[in-house]
Amino acid sequence: MAAAAAIELLDIACTFAGHGTAGQRYTAVEHVSLTVGAGEFVSVVGPTGCGKSTLLNVAAGLLAPSRGTVRCFGAPLTGLNRRAGYMFQAESLMPWRTALGNVMAGLEFRGVPAAEARAQAEAWLRRVGLGAFGDRYPHQMSGGMRKRASLAQTLVLDPDIILMDEPFSALDIQTRQLMENELLALWSAKRKAVLFITHDLDEAIALSDRVVVMSAGPAARPIGDFTIDLPRPRDVAEIKMTPRFLDLHAAIWGVLREEVLKGYQQQLGRAA
Template sequence: MSTPALQLADASVTFVDRANPAARYTAVQGVSLTVGAGEFVSVVGPTGCGKSTLLNLAAGLLAPSTGTVQVFGQPLQGINARAGYMFQAESLMPWRSALGNVMAGLEFRGVPPAEARAQAEDWLRRVGLGAFGDRYPHQMSGGMRKRTSLAQTLVLDPDIILMDEPFSALDIQTRQLMENEVLALWQAKKKAVLFITHDLDEAIAMSDRVVVMSAGPASRPIGEFAIDLERPRDVAEVRTTPAFIALHNAIWAVLRDEVLKGYQQQLQVK
């Protein structure tokens, strides 16, 4: 078997309140998770189950309290230089145009300006924004900003793509267009993807595997499902197939109780 692109082994993250060291919160506990090279893996679970914590472990933004994180067989130390991270929140610099935003990462890496510009223009074309490079974020729609963020991530040609609910703020039509664009780009490049989402339909439509997390605290994987739907896929059309509906029912049977637990915990906090 080939070495996984990303591997979490018995990883846990416990946060300690510096003002009160006795106050501890374990977000995830005993998580073992792999993403193969070229594999698209989604993680679903209730609010507060530590999905973003897992992504931050994979990015090297957090170190595990226990357990290990490996990238292509090597222990991860510090920031994961082989990963690109597409955030849920807006990550564009408002004072830079779309072209300037996509060029930024290349410039920070020391790529000569002319080469950085050519690569950025190429990726803007790939995401359908070839004619909008001079637009600033406030001049773009939500979908255009997401396309720019996608180009900003992919222009660096990362081996691993980390995505934290990147389309949750979009309307359903724009969201489905973006999902299909991501799948088309992924199909061409076959990078490893770890995708975080609350939307079970989205997870099934896009992924090779779906991992279900338990309600927090001390969240852990409680189910893993292979998504054997034929590729390439259209995310809207595949939702109507019997195979998709069967997968949705099977995963929801595991996820439903955890969502209810998470909801009850939120009510108690309020």
């Protein structure tokens, strides 16, 4: 019997109350079915406003869909997805806590004894290259260091599913590539299920087992699902120079390009 998928989104729709005209409503996503297998790394790409983050919030249990079913390892998801860790695009570190204190926080909230929480947090800071910076506060760390601390903060809880919302988008290209390789190394060690949201097609291909393409909104839906058959382990800078990477990029961009243009025109229309 096949193992249950880590995440199953089945015919999901999310509709929100709109602004302006009374009763106006906006459907962000509709007829979305998406599966992430246990240990699988899946990225979702699409134009701005296509509901990528909405789907991530549904998988996290932070948002109940207007229609459809969400399952986590075969069981219906009700409320927060406690088997998932969420790494946000925005800064998630508490400014009044040190790097060590931030990484310890989730363990403390779970009732882990202080000495054990400290030991686990220190071990994870070493794994992400911050072993000597546990006493630093967020304002004393670079952007890359804060992202490393956020990664440790998420992974120290040992989630079965990792949800990531454009976590490296604010970093410079060199730091971003270092963080992407760090993520791949940590993921390879335990092979957790990952649902990764990004605007960057290069990043999606370099990291993933599969790339799902969303249409432009409103009522965005998946319009492409591509298997990434690049060998692992990967270096994200080197893999981008291989012929197979270029072939995959061309194939996915062929589907994505028109949707990006549609999304851009919609943005222009709203700005006018």
